[in-house]
Amino acid sequence: xxxxxxxxxxxxxxxxxxxxxxxxxxxxxxxxxxxxxxxxxxxxxxxxxxxxxxxxxxxxxxxxxxxxxxxxxxxxxxxxxxxxxxxxxxxxxxxxxxxxxxxxxxxxxxxxxxxxxxxxxxxxxxxxxxxxxxxx
Amino acid sequence: xxxxxxxxxxxxxxxxxxxxxxxxxxxxxxxxxxxxxxxxxxxxxxxxxxxxxxxxxxxxxxxxxxxxxxxxxxxxxxxxxxxxxxxxxxxxxxxxxxxxxxxxxxxxxxxxxxxxxxxxxxxxxxxxxxxxxxxxxx
Numbered sequence: 001x002x003x004x005x006x007x008x009x010x011x012x013x014x015x016x017x018x019x020x021x022x023x024x025x026x027x028x029x030x031x032x033x034x035x036x037x038x039x040x041x042x043x044x045x046x047x048x049x050x051x052x053x054x055x056x057x058x059x060x061x062x063x064x065x066x067x068x069x070x071x072x073x074x075x076x077x078x079x080x081x082x083x084x085x086x087x088x089x090x091x092x093x094x095x096x097x098x099x100x101x102x103x104x105x106x107x108x109x110x111x112x113x114x115x116x117x118x119x120x121x122x123x124x125x126x127x128x129x130x131x132x133x134x135x136x
Numbered sequence: 137x138x139x140x141x142x143x144x145x146x147x148x149x150x151x152x153x154x155x156x157x158x159x160x161x162x163x164x165x166x167x168x169x170x171x172x173x174x175x176x177x178x179x180x181x182x183x184x185x186x187x188x189x190x191x192x193x194x195x196x197x198x199x200x201x202x203x204x205x206x207x208x209x210x211x212x213x214x215x216x217x218x219x220x221x222x223x224x225x226x227x228x229x230x231x232x233x234x235x236x237x238x239x240x241x242x243x244x245x246x247x248x249x250x251x252x253x254x255x256x257x258x259x260x261x262x263x264x265x266x267x268x269x270x271x272x273x274x
Contacts, residue, residue, distance in 0.1 A: 012175045013146050013157055022148060026240035041149045043205035046180045046212070052149075071177040108161050 002084065005033075005129045006055040008040035009064040010072035016105050017091040018066030020118050023110065024091075025064055027122035033129050042072060045079050056080030060132045062087045062125055087128055094121060138265045140167075140218075141193040142257065143174035145206040152223045154239045155246045156200035159221075159253035163196075166258050170265050180209055187213065194218040194264050196257050219260050221253050 009025040012018030029039045040061065044052040055061075057080050063072035065088060073088045095102065095117050105114025144160040147153030164171045172193060178186040190213065197206040197217040202224055210217055227234065230252055237245030 009148060010177050011146060011148055012177050013144065013160060013173055014175045018175075018177075023240065025148065030240060039149055041147045041153070041205075042177050042180060043145045043147045043209060044149065044203060047203055047205040047208035049203050049205075067178065069178070069181060069183065071181040071183075074181050075177070 001135045002060050004036055004038055004059050005132050006038050006040045006059040006061045007125060008061050008072050010066045012066045014107055015066045016102055016107050019107055019110060020114060020121060021064035021066045021091045023118035024121035024125055027118060028125045032122060032126040036133060037129055042075055045075060053080060056083045060085040062089060062128050065090050091121060137169055139172050139193050140170050140261050140264055141172050141174050141189050141195040143176055143195060143206055144198040145200045146176040147200050147205055150201045151234055151237050151239045153200040155249045156198045156223060158242055158246050159198055159250040162250045162254040163257045166254055167261050170261055176209055179213060190215050196260060198253060199223060221256055226252060
């Protein structure tokens with residue numbers, strides 16, 4: 001059973017969903033489950049940085065996808081073929097299902113609704129982290 | 137209107153990755169009509185439009201840390217940057233401090249360094265665009 005989970009936001013620079021995924025990842029890795037998670041960096045995985053390859057190969061991964069192409073899970077499949085398990089969270093669909101509107105936010109800044117969205121996504125991700133740690 | 141592509145490494149783990157992203161937005165703010173931001177995740181995953189822009193436009197890259205991921209991504213995609221700004225080297229050269237900065241929030245440390253990066257990039261953009269560059273961002 002894994003002892004840590006890697007949270008991997010796709011983090012697109014041009015998209016509010018990229019920002020929400022990024023902020024949710026920080027919330028989980030720095031506040032809700034700091035001892036049980038690591039944060040994965042897409043450019044570092046692409047560039048072959050050992051630490052990020054280790055994260056991808058040794059820990060189950062939760063990707064927080066800010067783009068419909070699901071760039072983070074796509075890259076994981078290509079660059080870390082032996083990774084244990086990936087749970088894909090599409091940020092836009094998650095917010096739509098939760099009926100959270102982020103019209104006050106942009107790719108650069110979150111308004112109150114955007115912050116609420118990041119917090120809700122962080123809560124959901126924390127739940128997934130706990131489930132993965134329990135071996136589900 | 138001449139367009140210039142700008143790509144920050146856009147990493148997530150380091151304080152300086154956050155700064156690279158803020159710098160890219162600052163460059164776009166200063167030269168909105170000239171700058172096309174390249175999203176590194178989309179370039180890594182070969183998004184057609186992103187790849188086309190990155191390959192066809194003069195490109196300025198920003199490396200946030202010593203791992204030089206922006207450079208690595210560009211090299212892997214066969215793209216030769218017009219200019220690469222290396223943030224750690226700039227911190228040393230300009231004796232800039234990022235004390236108090238955190239990766240999850242924009243603060244004065246990020247803004248100071250982002251401005252220094254933007255100054256260099258805008259100078260290059262204006263050189264590449266001629267008079268156009270200096271007119272449209274003001």
